Amino acid sequence: xxxxxxxxxxxxxxxxxxxxxxxxxxxxxxxxxxxxxxxxxxxxxxxxxxxxxxxxxxxxxxxxxxxxxxxxxxxxxxxxxxxxxxxxxxxxxxxxxxxxxxxxxxxxxxxxxxxxxxxxxxxxxxxxxxxxxxxxxxxxxxxxxxxxxxxxxxxxxxxxxxxxxxxxxxxxxxxxxxxxxxx
Numbered sequence: 001x002x003x004x005x006x007x008x009x010x011x012x013x014x015x016x017x018x019x020x021x022x023x024x025x026x027x028x029x030x031x032x033x034x035x036x037x038x039x040x041x042x043x044x045x046x047x048x049x050x051x052x053x054x055x056x057x058x059x060x061x062x063x064x065x066x067x068x069x070x071x072x073x074x075x076x077x078x079x080x081x082x083x084x085x086x087x088x089x090x091x092x093x094x095x096x097x098x099x100x101x102x103x104x105x106x107x108x109x110x111x112x113x114x115x116x117x118x119x120x121x122x123x124x125x126x127x128x129x130x131x132x133x134x135x136x137x138x139x140x141x142x143x144x145x146x147x148x149x150x151x152x153x154x155x156x157x158x159x160x161x162x163x164x165x166x167x168x169x170x171x172x173x174x175x176x177x178x179x180x181x182x183x
């Protein structure tokens with residue numbers, strides 16, 4: 001399913017955004033996804049008279065461009081939120097996992113239990129404009145780590161301590177359609 005989704009997203013992105021899927025250096029380093037601190041609930045706002053706008057609306061007037069459009073900063077923030085959500089989902093659904101290891105016989109007297117773990121801490125995002133104004137391609141990069149545990153039989157392999165034997169870099173591409181990130 002992961003491969004099918006990746007192929008679909010790549011095809012869709014190339015179709016709608018040109019060659020935004022290439023890994024060429026744009027001169028801008030990828031932005032790390034930062035955990036947002038919990039913000040306190042805003043206090044009650046006074047209700048304005050019919051002809052007056054609230055003070056917060058006057059202050060944020062320059063934050064978004066045309067009629068209801070989001071600023072690039074808001075869009076990039078949403079991309080970071082989606083990246084956290086998608087990598088968290090990948091970490092929960094990846095197979096073989098730590099709780100459901102795959103065991104194979106490796107030679108006559110050795111078994112290897114292996115699993116994959118998604119690194120949800122080291123996630124980077126990049127946002128590139130598409131050909132149409134207001135549309136963007138979001139690139140999410142993260143790492144999957146491969147672990148192996150060895151033992152003389154299947155039971156011993158499952159109980160043995162595991163060590164990291166490899167890494168696989170993953171790149172996911174999603175599209176901003178002018179309103180929300182679609183994936």
